[in-house]
Amino acid sequence: MSSQHPHPRPEQAPWASGGPAGSPAGGAAAETLPPPGEAELSTTAANEVVGVTSWRTPVVLALLSLVALLLFGLNAPDNPVSFRVSEAGDLLRVPDLVVHGVLWGWLTVAVLAGLTVLAFLRARAGAHLPRWAVLLFGFFFVSGFLVWVVGSARSPDVSLSGLLAGSVALAIPLIFGSLGGLLCERSGVINIAIEGQLLFGAFSAAVAGSLSGSAWVGLLAAVLGAGLVSLVLAVFSITYRVNQVIVGVVLNVLVSGLTGFLFATVLESDPGVFNSPPRLPRFAVPVLSEIPLIGPIVFDQSVIGYLMYAAVALVWFALYRTRWGLRTRSVGEHPKAADTLGVKVNALRFRNVLVGGMVAGLGGAFYTLVSVSAFTRDMTSGAGYIALAALIFGRWNPVGALLASLLFGFASNLQSILSFLGTPVPSQFLAMLPYVVTILAVAGLVGVSRGPAAIGKPYTKE
């Protein structure tokens, strides 16, 4: 989303460098070629970026390893830490995972240090760290962190399946929000209004669900309601070319005020009529849902949960394997070129913004039809901004957005679980995690996160 590139950068297409979130090595290749605009902007700064690039991955890994040494190694909890894998009702009984804090801590430090050395060697040879090394580093860092943080708690015993299932539940609205944002942004329209779309979706679902007595009508209303917010965004930012960020920010305030006002005056006047939506049914796939760990996450979900998996796959397929997807991406990268080839730029953008809002609306419905059965004022509490963060951290890629949303959901679920267990990490720092990693991602300190080249710029046919 850097706005300082006057020239299109065909060699910088984000999907080309591709790959899911959290792989610093994958994007580093693209970074070594500074876009011409940046070079013009400040030659010295651009040169410095090139100099740092090849050493950035090893340096970041070294810093993380140092953190691991200080916390997980030197400060390891001297007691066994157990993760419950299967619950009482499960078909398969899997023994709990029990590791010793000190043992796992030092194993983590050793693996991380080894991978860091590998990264330095590869960097000196001018090569990049292979993907498996990055994934291994990520796995050991997260598991080492979990063992350390749970082991240091008052009762070093946590249900792993509960932790993961809760994370998915928290991530579902984020995933829908970031998918909706993705559809807008890949076609070149910044969507700051994800928060407003989620909130209005939740509100419409609650009201329509209560009035009709059917959760399905509520679901449809959420889609239409959030689509309405998107319609305003599209009309202002595409038809009238008003600045997209301004419209997004103002729409969030408008939706917050409107739903807050209607909540206080109408919904509160008779909550039984206006604000008691029925819940969407929950389907547990027989047998499969009793697989430890995976069962509750994948095969025991509400309708919206299954829709989420379908939506990620569908958006990915549509974006990368269909004509519509190619057109959408080209409109987001270089609208003029797309226009030359006969793509109706603004019409396509308009449609995509509408559809994006509708997808986000499904995430809004999750609040009032699945997790809580009533609307409350500002109940999305900034989830739209976290979804935006997930979209960026996931590099404007559906799978990346899914993984980033899951990570953020995991962080916020861990935060609430740890506040029960008592923890060495202040919960506020865990709450900050999504925002900090997003800043690191957009600043290019961890991986490279570049948006579509034409994002935020209204297009006028000449």
Place this chain on the structure above:
Amino acid sequence: MSATGTAPAAADQQKAPPPTATAVGSRSAWTGSALQSVLAIVAALVLGGVLIALTDDRVADAASYFFARPADTLAAMWAAASSAYEAMFYGAVYNPNGTTFAQRVYPLAETLTVATPLVLAGLGVAVAFQAGLFNIGAQGQLLIGAALAAWVGFAWQLPVGVHLLAVVLAGAVGGALWGAIVGVLKARTGAHEVILTIMLNYIALNLVAWLLTRPAFLRPGSSNPVSPQVAETAMFPKLLGEQFRLHWGFVLAILATVFVAWLLQRSTIGFELRAVGANPRAARTAGISVTRGFVVVMVLAGALAGLAGVAQISGTERALTAGVAASFGFDAITVALLGRSKPWGTFFAGLLYGGFRAGGVTMQSMTGTNIDIVLVVQSLIVLFIALPPLVRTGQGRARSRRGRGTTATGTTTVSDTATATTTASDTATATASDTATGTTTASGTATDTDTATEGGRA
């Protein structure tokens, strides 16, 4: 940079002088936009009134026999909306029911009190706008400023006067630091300031929440996340005596407005910032460091938002809480947009929104109308200001004339002129459209370079 951005088109619309660099006067642009602002405010208030009327119980009762006596429904709607706005006026400007003079003008003083942080934070957003940056982070800058100001206020023991000065400086420094992070990251890595500021808002909120669990910040003997009260020497004196909440922070807001107006219009730094905002490439050609401009303007914007934090701590709240910023940092965005990023425009927009907020409280207690209607009206105002159809007729002609005037240079595209005339959004769009295709308006560039050399000489 609205002056260069809108002025030619708006000037055409008003008096149609030739679109030369010297004719780019801010006055004609201002009168045009002032009319539009008034229209937008009226339209938003009308829509808000309709919303109030439609959700009113008595209106619903009367509507049940609408076809028998439609006048009853309309009368009930009018009564609902007018009584709500009347209550808002009583709470914001003048209370005729007061027995003493002080009671009658108390609402006005209250409006100015609420407006103080709005004006200061709004200036922070407006200054960044002028340099083409979208500062959504006033909330975070305000919080960090408030945290530092509160700490200096309760932990330090200093003589009268010096202490208040230290608190004001601490608030400005805190906000400036938070803004500097954005400026430096934007300048060094090209990261988008909108994302950075949104994320930093939440980091600031969590940071303050964490600070309020630390012994150093926690009020002794309290389990609530509240800091100790700041010392009496760290408080702004009351401006109009003890019966009003209005404090010297309001004078600080006026001084800040004067300072920002001077800085933007009369100083080299301000000129460079506006040049960066109008056209970064032209600014660079004129020898202005764009990256340094980003850092400078974000430090300045952060410091102003930090002063809003001081106004909260030393003016009204006295202690740091996680909610000390309320939503002033977000409202500041709408304030700056309504004020068209101009210092005095922002000042008066801040007064208006301060009046809405102060009046909204009274309205809620008197007529039971929920205060969230204020948010609706505020956001509608900004949307209406941005809505081109309100001023479509005048600008359509201006656009075609301007298009003909500059075709000689060969590089003007319709989109450049069109986006430049898109009123409220001009600041940010100007930058966006400049960088969009690389086909910057030739005349715009010429104007900027011309004035750039003037500034260099000055």
